[in-house]
Amino acid sequence: GESVGLHLPTLSVQEGDNSIINCAYSNSASDYFIWYKQESGKGPQFIIDIRSNMDKRQGQRVTVLLNKTVKHLSLQIAATQPGDSAVYFCADRRSGGSNYKLTFGKGTLLTVNP
Amino acid sequence: NAGVMQNPRHLVRRRGQEARLRCSPMKGHSHVYWYRQLPEEGLKFMVYLQKENIIDESGMPKERFSAEFPKEGPSILRIQQVVRGDSAAYFCASSPTGGLAGVKGANVLTFGAGSRLTVL
16 A cells, blocks of 8 residues: 655764664655654754655754655655664655644654764 | 643543543634544544534444534533444544634644543
């Protein structure tokens, strides 16, 4: 079936290193993608989004890359800090769908070691 | 601005009991959305409400689950006769007037901290 999934369930990095979190999606009709961060005991927090007509989008210390050919999405975090430790979810929206009916992946736990 | 407030944060129920989860949206937000997060799973949409109206309940289980957003007071997600499979984190989100139709981005969704239901 159609799904949004992550390659790795956990990722451990050293403070100061760059982090790359990957996500695969299966629905070629998805036209909008979002990354969320969820810290322990808190709700998901929007990080960055990208529309399917773009390949790359940058924010503050974060970059999202979209490869529509292989249906792959990645989140890059530069100079990872301990405060970046959280579960990161990718989500997609089906073309023409509503932004509240996103399909969320299972999440990748990022641990930043001091 | 207190953000999206959910209570209780943790709720323990025995099988067969009822669970009531409450959500107060952000000030100025009139659209409320409920999501369920099973252990080690992503969030799944349940229901979308505006004041006194259910807009989209396509993600709600057909039985035992109901939601409301009265004219006054918080939105309530009600689970009757809970079973162990209902154990999950239930998140509420809100958005400003106008909802999330069309090209508006999902970044206007603000999530609460969630209510964690444990069914014994």
